[in-house]
Amino acid sequence: MSNLSRRNFIVGASAAAATLGLAACGGGGNDAQTSTDGQAADNSVGASEDLIKAAQEEGELIVYGSCEEDYLAAACNHFQEVFGINTTFQRLSTGEVQAKIEEENGNPSGDVWFGGTTDPYNVVTKEGLLEPYEATNASHITDPKYMDADGNWYGIYTGLLGIMYNKDEVERLGVDAPADFADLTDEQYKGLIWSSNYNTAGTAKLIINTMIQKYGHDEGIQYLVDLDKNIEVYTKSGSGPSKNIGTGECTIGLGFLHDGIFQIVDQGYDNIELVVPSSGTSCEVGATAIFKGAAHPNAAKLWIEYALSPECVELAAQNGSYQFLVIDNAQQPEIATEFGLDPNNVMDYDFEDAKNNTDTYVAEVMEALGGGDDRFETEDA
Structure with missing residues (x-):
């Protein structure tokens, strides 16, 4: 597609599941790619060896995703391939995740939330249903508005x-x-x-x-x-x-x-x-977070570090999600700018x-x- 056809837009004058089931990601099982890949992941994702080891010992992660399913699947698949942790996911709207987590009230069936705008994240934060975590990779977030002040959620993109x-x-x-x-x-x-x-x-x-x-x-x-x-x-x-x-x-x-x-x-x-x-x-600020009472807390923390790394967020544009990224060490999707978005x-x-x-x-x-x-x-x- 030419740049001309890509710039097919108008900018205004002054501005401008339970019913679906959990899908298993591809890649190896719990024993796949542990110490060797764990060290490689430490270098590229920025997580500590201790966290990687603890997460691999848990061996499982359940993700509820509110971004588009192609991006969700790619991220979960890559996480499993890199860390050898069996990763399953379900795509639900943010409102559906909010309702599900509120109903489960501290005994969540999932471990982490990935993608989707932060208004529902903020509602469940206020209700005490997210687990604060001080993420190492949060140092790469470009603006404080892209994260919760207490570490309940972290932004990964904006649109x-x-x-x-x-x-x-x-x-x-x-x-x-x-x-x-x-x-x-x-x-x-x-x-x-x-x-x-x-x-x-x-x-x-x-x-x-x-x-x-x-x-x-x-x-x-x-x-x-x-x-x-x-x-x-x-x-x-x-x-x-x-x-x-x-x-x-x-x-x-x-x-x-x-x-x-x-x-x-x-x-x-x-x-x-x-x-x-x-x-x-x-x-919007698309976010990621850990559910309070997650069954796999170390795998959940490792997910947050992964989600705040180029390893994860650059998969978005490769899978049809062209939001602007909010971490400073990732490559922005150029096509969004070509369409005149700022x-x-x-x-x-x-x-x-x-x-x-x-x-x-x-x-x-x-x-x-x-x-x-x-x-x-x-x-x-």
Whole structure:
């Protein structure tokens, strides 16, 4: 694909499982690649020999992942190959992981959480359901906002919230191309917009927090009520809208713009436009964390060191995940910049407010929507 076709975007004027089962990663079993590979991993991942040995003695790790499954599988597979630790994973939305960990209440069925925006991480942090860990590799995180001050979670990537639309459908329907969030409440878009489910998707929780911080509490909730009148589908996962724009099933979608890049570059949908909202937008911080009461605590700590290393995060762009990385010794995905995205060109997101109020805001939005309807029961991706 040429640089011209890759730069198929619009930047606004001023800004810009239980039901699925656990999947075993490939690679050797518990006895595979121990001392020799452990030393090699020590040099590349930055974990101590003592931690590697203790983790290998546990011999197992269970990962709940809220990033895209290709990246999740690649990371888990590589961790197993490097350390010889049997690694299983399940892909769940951040809201699903939050609900699962809350239900298990300190006796988690998984060891670590990988990927997905941090608003749900912050909720379970407040509830005492994550295990603080002082990670050696946290020294490579580029900004304090990309980590919890007490070590409950660490950021691994960041991505911009934005608008995506199908150029062909917008032209065929004779509607204006949206340039900002405020445009999306216009009645010309009735039935044309897809977003994600406030009850299940971390992306949707970020949307709520963004609008409340952007417009004010009451005005932000009213915006979401007005937007709801134009929304046809709420998908279970935040990436759901992006997956249906290229096919034309979804005309306009709200979500992370790196998911749109994947659809353009990897899936070949040149009919997708990306919009950085003209009045400014927010960004997610994708994170990783240890669950309180994890059955394999040393393997979990080793995972955190691994997740904060180039060994792990550079697998993202190799597997269709084009978020900006937040550690200083990793190579950034150049393609995100080619599409005009800038992780610094975002609003000053109040993570503390989100930490303290996300559940309340979700409840308030759902109440304002009359409790929701069958669109919030969707099983879409």
